[in-house]
Amino acid sequence: MIAVYSTKSSLPSFDELKSSPNGQMIRVHAADGTVLVSLGPSYGQWISYDDIPEVMRDAMVAVEDRRFRSHPGVDPVAIARILRFAMTREEGQRLQGGSTITQQVARTIFLSNKYDMGRKIREMILALAMERKFSKDQILELYLNKVYFGGGAYGIDAASRKFFGHPGTELSLAESAVVAGLVKAPSRYAPTADAQAAIDRASTVLKLMVETGTISAQQAAAADPDTIEIERDPNQNSVRYFTDWALPQLEVLIDETEAPLEVWTTLDVGMQRAADEAIRVNAPKGAQGALVALDRDGAVRALVGGRDYVSSIYNRATQAERQPGSAFKLFVYLAALEAGHRPDDIVVDEPVEIRGWSPRNSSGRFSGEMTLRAAFAYSVNTIAAKLGQEVGFGTVADMARRFGITTKVNTHPAMVLGSSNVRLIDMTRAFASVSQQGVSVTPYAITRVTANGETIYSHQVDRSHVLVAPYVAAEMTDLLQSAVATGTGRAAQIGRPVAGKTGTTTSNKDGWFLGFSSGITTGVWMGRDDAGRVPGLAGGRAPAQAFASFMRRAVARRPVEQFDTEVTLPEWQLEPDERSWYYGPDNGVFVDEDGNPIDPGDPYYDERGGDRTGEEELDQSWIDRMIGRDREDPQPTPTPAPPPPPRQPADRNPQPRSEDGAPRNGIPPATSILPPGYRAQPQPTATPAAP
Structure with missing residues (x-):
């Protein structure tokens, strides 16, 4: 008792406790200065005891401390339960419940939330x-004006304003039941986080109020929590993923x-x-999605x-770790x-075949000779495998880490x-x-921080870290342009130059x-959180369409920017079929965590179908129209030239051939694979050359 009376003499006055600091507030601004959200403790207006609705007072006592009016600050029944638990608990278990309303006020104002016997005694x-x-x-x-109700709201006024x-x-009675039910687990029962959980918890509070005699069963039945209208934060969906990722960075800034x-x-x-x-x-229905724009x-x-x-x-944009499929070929190339x-x-x-692994192409065929550009544009897996073996798989992994991949790369x-x-x-x-000519780009979210009107942090952009030579980045952009102009990423076209994969x-x-265009780089991912199959999902469909939908608006007010290299059309002979453009899985093989092949069975394909005979020919003028170049320097559209004969290998990369022109290694000459609906020009019959 000496400790009790000694503590009593040192306690602040009631008025001092009412005016105690409310904690650190954080107001977050968008780039244009708009206030996105205010975070941190919010106490609302202080409400005196007489102005607090009686149903709110009764609800809180019923659910948190039904013997509040009779105990001396500590509930003997709860003490016995805590002592018994302390003697029998296993290591790692924490002390359970038992705190009266008075104890919770003491903890809120004077103590931390650390769970141990010493804190309980204090x-x-x-x-x-x-x-x-x-x-x-x-x-x-004090309790009703200071206890935490979730969502940054301290006290019933802040909670009422936030949720209702x-x-x-x-x-009202129903709203009071919702608010009273939040104290046990604010993050779990907050209406803005899980409305149904909040309603279920409110129903429990109403039953407790009936048990304690503060309301009748008829009143409880009339107070239907399902009819409560929850105040939705208009910025909740649009910015909280961003602020949840950005604000923890303040700890190191x-x-x-x-x-x-x-x-x-x-x-x-x-x-x-x-x-x-x-x-x-x-x-797609049943799938999640994420997007990042830099x-x-x-x-x-x-x-x-x-x-x-x-x-x-x-946050699937910053936390989820998923297989990227052929998007990873960026580092291979x-x-x-x-x-x-x-x-x-x-x-x-x-x-x-490499160490027992034989990759297959999504087109289901091998097309023979082609350029590196065509192989990338149509995401040919065998070529990526060859390149990886040639440069070394460790070199590819090092390139990925050089460009900012922080997860483990096998x-x-x-x-x-x-x-x-x-x-x-x-x-x-x-x-x-x-997109920045091989100079490292580091994502950042906070430009500056001020406290009491003074700037205490200002971001500085570092452009000194060069990852690859500018010509390598330019050639990579060349390949990425081809993938969008004529390859697997055609759905990402937005009427101006785009490079992507x-x-x-x-x-x-x-x-x-x-992909990127006009200074903005955007990444889109879609899939299920449980890694289940999403019928019809492919990078060239929904993700590319989402990219295009976003980028049209994102760059609308930016000038059209041409890349260092103009897009070049791959050979028409090598265009694969429609399925490999849109629907085939790019990685083409099931592998376990050690990289060993697993028998996949029959791969799933969602056939697009439909008549494509009315589509345009894929010539250079068509590309110019797709990327907007024709609007800058209008030119009459030339008549498409007849398709050239299959290309022979360049002298710098000779292939041994037999007398009839077939490669001596047994690989047949390149086969002409026309896209569905391609209108080829009639070709004259060639006269065989004299032997």
Whole structure:
């Protein structure tokens, strides 16, 4: 008792407790200064005991401490339960419940949330002392104005305004039951996080109120929590994925922990809205989606981590690790270009086996000789495997890490087809670095932070880290342009130059599109959280369509920018069939965690079908119209020239041939594979040359 009375004499007055600090507030601004969201403790208006609705007071006592009016600050029954638990608990278990309302006030004001017996004892002493200094009504007033209700809201007024849109003095019986039910687990029962869980918890509170006699069964039945209208935060979906990722970075950027902060970010409100819509509209039914958009200096202009933040706060843009499929070929081709290959080099699409692994092409065939550009545009797996073997799988992994991949990259042969898990934000960063002529781009969200009107942090962009030579980045951009102009990424066209790459994993579990145009680099991922199959999902469909939908709005007010290299049309003979353009899985093989092949059975394909005979021919004028070049320098559309005969290998890459022209290694000459609906010109019969 000496400790109790000693503590009582040192307690602040009631008025001092009412005016105690409210904690650090953080106000987050978009790039244009718009306030996105205010985070941190929010206490609303202080409500005196007499102005607190009686149903709110009764609901809180019923659910948190039904013997509140009779105990001296500590409940003897609860003490016995805690002592018994302390003697029998196993290591790692924490002390359970038992705190009275007075103890919770003591903990909220004076102690931390650390769970141990020492804190419990101090909590009890403080509670006993407070009961001797303050009345029950004063203690309940402190409690209802200071306890945490979730969503940053402290006190019933802040909670009422956040969840119901009106002051705490106007709480109804049903709303009071919702608010009272939040104290046990604010993050679990908050209406904005899980409305049904909040309603179920409110029903429990009403039953407890009936048990304690504060309301009748008829009143409980009339107070239907299902009829409550929850106030939705209009910014909840559009910015919380972004702020959840950005704000933890403050811990390493600044030391200020008490003064209110103004945080200025890179987010573009219009782009964020467009990103939200692009994912919600284009993600297949039952699938999730994510999008990251970076400006040329790494500023994150939009970030969407899922279809709906209220339903799931899991950030798939920054946290999820998924296989990228053929989008990973970016690093294979970067390594090959750095090793000396060029986009027009002739390579051979043929069966290949590496350490017992034989990749297959999504087209189901081998096309013989083609350029490196065509192999990339149509995502030919055998060529990627050959290049990986040539430069070394370790070299490809090193290239991925050089460009910002932070997850583990294996060096098994199948890695060239995207068997290692990656994060969307890392892949977007890599493509952004290519767009910036090989200079490293680091994503950032916070531009500056002010406290009490003074700037305490200002971001500085580092452009000094060169990842590859500019010519390598330019040649990689050349390949990426071809993939969008005529290859697997055609759905990503937006009427101006675009460079990008699709990615689709086996069984249509993941679909990717990453690309850039006019200074904005955007990455899109779609799939199921449980890695289940999504029928019809492919990088060239929904992800590419979401990319195009977003980018049309994102770059609408930016000038059209041409790349260092003009897009070049791959040979018409080598265009694969429609299925490989859109629907085939890019990685073409099931592998286990060690990279060993697994028998996949019959791969799933979703046939597009339909008549394509009315489609345009894929000539250079068609490409010019698709990327907007014809609007800058209008020229009459030339008559398409007859298709050239199959190309022979360049002298710098000779192939041994027999007298009849067939390769001596047994690989047949390149086969003419026309896209469905291609209108070839009649060809004259060639006269055989004299022997």
